[in-house]
Amino acid sequence: MQVQAPTPAAPPDVPAAPSLQGLEAQAPATAGTAAPSASEMYEAAKAQRNELNRQLGQLEEKRRAIASRLREGEVSGADKAGLEARLTNLDARILSMNQELAAADARVAQTAGVPGAVQASRPESARRGPPEEVIVMGFVLAMTMVLPISIAIARRIWKRGTPATSSAPMSREMDERLGRLEQAMDAVAVEVERVGEGQRFVTRVLGAGAAEPLAVRAREGIEVPR
Secondary structure, eight states: OOOOOOOOOOOOOOOOOOOHHHHHHHHHHHHTTSOOOHHHHHHHHHHHHHHHHHHHHHHHHHHHHHHHHHHHTOOOTHHHHHHHHHHHHHHHHHHHHHHHHHHHHHHHHHHHTSTTSSOOOOOOOOOOSSOHHHHHHHHHHHHHHHHHHHHHHHHHHHHHHSOGGGHHHHHHHHHHHHHHHHHHHHHHHHHHHHHHHHHHHHHHHHHHHHHHHHHHHHHHHHOOOO
16 A cells, blocks of 8 residues: 655645734734834844844754754655755745845844944044153153162162171171182182192103003014024
8 A cells, every 4th residue: 555645734824924004003002102213123133133243053954954854864765755845935935034034134224224223333532631651751851860760869878777786797707708718719710720730740640650561572573583
């Protein structure tokens, strides 16, 4: 017995996007007696276009998923027929959505041409005072000039606060330390000279001792046995 594949259903009718006149006619009922301004109509048209873009993205994602399942070949029979019917339905909805999106783009362009719809960006208020570069350079120059002066003043105050009686003992102690340091350096120099003399003496002794066996061996090699 042959099973007949279900006939794909006709794509549902997509409601047409409301026109600009329709929005203007509905606005007094929702906003009271005040009619929507041109900027409000412009923002409403942009919001409608953004929503259509979002719905179109969802439909395209669903179509990619169904097409991927059909390409893999994992479905067959009634499941494959159902996926193909859904794919056809999604293609019709995507086509209708693209038409609505084109109309929404046209409405955004139309409302943008109304005076007062697009709010011009306010220019930034002019900054008062000197620029930042001048402030930074002034700070650097001030630190360069003030820092040495402050150090000199601090040293002078420190010297004035030091008792005069303590300078003499400190100078004598420093002289004694320098004298001891000179003596130690002289002693080190003498020891280095002695070590150098000892090394030179050992070198001469070893050189003279090494030359004598060579001469003896040379003489022994010349002698001829009888």
